[in-house]
Amino acid sequence: MAEPCIITVAITGSLPTKANNPAVPISVAEQIESTQAAFEAGATLAHCHVRDDEGKPTSDPERFGRLLEGLRKHCPGMIVQFSTGGRSGRGEERGGMLPLRPDMASLSTGSVNFPTRIYENSPDLVDWLAGLMLEHGVKPEIEVFDLSMLFKAVEMEKAGQIRGPLHVQFVMGVKNAMPVDREVFEFYVKTVRRLAPDATWTGAGIGRNQITVVRWSLELGGHCRTGLEDNVRLDKATLAPSNAALVEQVVALCPKYGRRPATVAEARALLGLPAQA
Numbered sequence: 001m002a003e004p005c006i007i008t009v010a011i012t013g014s015l016p017t018k019a020n021n022p023a024v025p026i027s028v029a030e031q032i033e034s035t036q037a038a039f040e041a042g043a044t045l046a047h048c049h050v051r052d053d054e055g056k057p058t059s060d061p062e063r064f065g066r067l068l069e070g071l072r073k074h075c076p077g078m079i080v081q082f083s084t085g086g087r088s089g090r091g092e093e094r095g096g097m098l099p100l101r102p103d104m105a106s107l108s109t110g111s112v113n114f115p116t117r118i119y120e121n122s123p124d125l126v127d128w129l130a131g132l133m134l135e136h137g138v139k140p141e142i143e144v145f146d147l148s149m150l151f152k153a154v155e156m157e158k159a160g161q162i163r164g165p166l167h168v169q170f171v172m173g174v175k176n177a178m179p180v181d182r183e184v185f186e187f188y189v190k191t192v193r194r195l196a197p198d199a200t201w202t203g204a205g206i207g208r209n210q211i212t213v214v215r216w217s218l219e220l221g222g223h224c225r226t227g228l229e230d231n232v233r234l235d236k237a238t239l240a241p242s243n244a245a246l247v248e249q250v251v252a253l254c255p256k257y258g259r260r261p262a263t264v265a266e267a268r269a270l271l272g273l274p275a276q277a
């Protein structure tokens, strides 16, 4: 029996523009349409950023609210995850949408260098975001850019700052952070199994090695992430035509590794989320 795989689609991100790829959904209406197509292709988790009228990243709760409402309507049961990433706001602005109670939100448990800046997550901010997620019943997805962030998440779970079981995402391929490296990836998987045996995990490869990390995740029993957010710097010739096309690529790989896309009900059960949004 093939093991279910939760396919995350990172629909927009904070960097890609229409100039990078006209398929990147920017307005809320475009985001809903693009997510619905990805959902119908087999994605069960939508990782979402929002943009303002000029296409710039924002943490505006009103935008997030409209997106959440549209996704609940057009993608029934899909897990909605909001990004609390650093390009859309400063400090506590980054958590302003958590009272909307999405199913999940991203939580980076440490700082790291990005291509042109520091992705800053001070201990105080990490604690504050985690506290707000706990208060509003939002499950964090721990963004692991290096090993210390995994240890920090396990420590926070033990301290009651994060409600378990943990869900972690290993992010590789961001310039100046951890590259796509098989031995490190295997060590991440081994370490999460040792420290948090009940945790679930996803592999996220940013850029041209995305599909490599998808293959490794399918092979080693993890879940997968794809989407236009992660493919901003590719050449025009290799640009994906849509979020749905990227999801289809993952779905097509599943059988080679004895896997199949999870249903919405399976994805929710695997992550310990309520059956209904």
Ligand code: ZN
Pocket: 010, 013, 014, 047, 049, 083, 085, 229
């Ligand atoms: Zn993101």
